[in-house]
Amino acid sequence: MTITIKNLGKSYGSLKALDIDQLTIEPGHTYGLVGANGAGKTTFFKCLTNIITDYSGEIIFDGHNPRKENAILTKMGIVLDDLSVYKDYTARFNIQYFAGLRGHYDVKKVEQMADEIGLLSVLDRPVKTFSYGMQKKLVLLIALVNSAEVLILDEPFRGLDQDTVKWFQNYLREWTGKDQHTLLISSHVQTDLESLCETVFVIDHGRIIKTLDLTADNHQTYRHITTNNDEAFETLLSSEAIPFVKTEVGFKIDISSELWQNVFPQLAENAIVITAMTKVSVLDQQGGIN
Ligand SMILES: Nc1ncnc2c1ncn2[C@@H]1O[C@H](COP(=O)(O)OP(=O)(O)OP(=O)(O)O)[C@@H](O)[C@H]1O
Numbered sequence: 127m128t129i130t131i132k133n134l135g136k137s138y139g140s141l142k143a144l145d146i147d148q149l150t151i152e153p154g155h156t157y158g159l160v161g162a163n164g165a166g167k168t169t170f171f172k173c174l175t176n177i178i179t180d181y182s183g184e185i186i187f188d189g190h191n192p193r194k195e196n197a198i199l200t201k202m203g204i205v206l207d208d209l210s211v212y213k214d215y216t217a218r219f220n221i222q223y224f225a226g227l228r229g230h231y232d233v234k235k236v237e238q239m240a241d242e243i244g245l246l247s248v249l250d251r252p253v254k255t256f257s258y259g260m261q262k263k264l265v266l267l268i269a270l271v272n273s274a275e276v277l278i279l280d281e282p283f284r285g286l287d288q289d290t291v292k293w294f295q296n297y298l299r300e301w302t303g304k305d306q307h308t309l310l311i312s313s314h315v316q317t318d319l320e321s322l323c324e325t326v327f328v329i330d331h332g333r334i335i336k337t338l339d340l341t342a343d344n345h346q347t348y349r350h351i352t353t354n355n356d357e358a359f360e361t362l363l364s365s366e367a368i369p370f371v372k373t374e375v376g377f378k379i380d381i382s383s384e385l386w387q388n389v390f391p392q393l394a395e396n397a398i399v400i401t402a403m404t405k406v407s408v409l410d411q412q413g414g415i416n
Pocket residue numbers: 138141143161162163164165166167168169170
């Protein structure tokens with residue numbers, strides 16, 4: 127499904143929370159959304175899914191206007207941070223209810239997935255007895271079993287343990303690799319976006335101020351480097367006219383630079399040992415996130 131956005135605006139009183147001129151979401155693609163608290167991410171996702179309908183401009187799904195033809199929304203799955211499920215009822219009821227609404231519900235598949243994320247033994251407990259993380263797992267599970275074409279996930283991994291995050295990331299990578307599925311995900315965690323997204327939109331005060339292509343080769347060559355003698359290393363970099371940025375964790379350097387090759391022979395001469403060299407996050411490199 128192609129989503130075309132034109133002149134999308136949403137205000138809360140005098141506050142313009144969203145102001146997007148033009149944007150196309152292509153089928154089969156994975157998109158990330160980053161921005162500071164209050165930048166407009168949730169508002170954008172709510173407009174996309176008709177939770178907010180009093181926006182100006184247009185959102186079109188494959189030629190359909192969701193404000194007039196809301197059946198198209200059954201092709202979308204959304205997870206917001208508010209964990210809105212029936213908390214007095216069991217997890218199993220909620221899965222049956224929400225998945226049943228769409229007519230897609232494979233009990234065996236759901237139980238297998240629940241087992242893999244540690245929810246199987248609690249499926250018959252009321253959701254109000256769940257921890258935050260357990261509730262988050264449940265709403266994600268419901269979204270995944272819903273056979274959506276487009277999944278919109280707002281901070282989906284907040285509150286989940288690392289193993290569960292990895293499980294969902296693996297599942298989503300497989301899911302996005304088939305049937306022209308489209309993923310839109312917001313996160314304050316760079317690695318979440320880097321591991322899942324091809325394109326990242328940077329949003330600020332409701333506007334998309336930057337679009338990053340995470341698949342581009344030229345984003346792969348920056349490294350954080352730490353040494354046993356930062357002072358000597360800095361002098362060496364300066365004498366070779368190598369651009370660098372000093373960070374909390376050492377020096378940030380583009381190691382694809384030809385000049386960088388000149389540094390190696392001089393390290394030993396200057397008694398400098400490189401103690402660590404780690405890849406710099408693509409988003410961090412762009413100054414993108416927050
Ligand atoms: N119901 C509302 N009434 C009034 N203002 C709102 C409402 N919802 C959001 N806002 C404001 O709109 C702006 C965008 O909020 P939004 O929730 O979309 O940001 P966000 O990028 O999702 O933030 P966060 O990262 O903190 O979740 C903020 O300034 C927020 O205070």
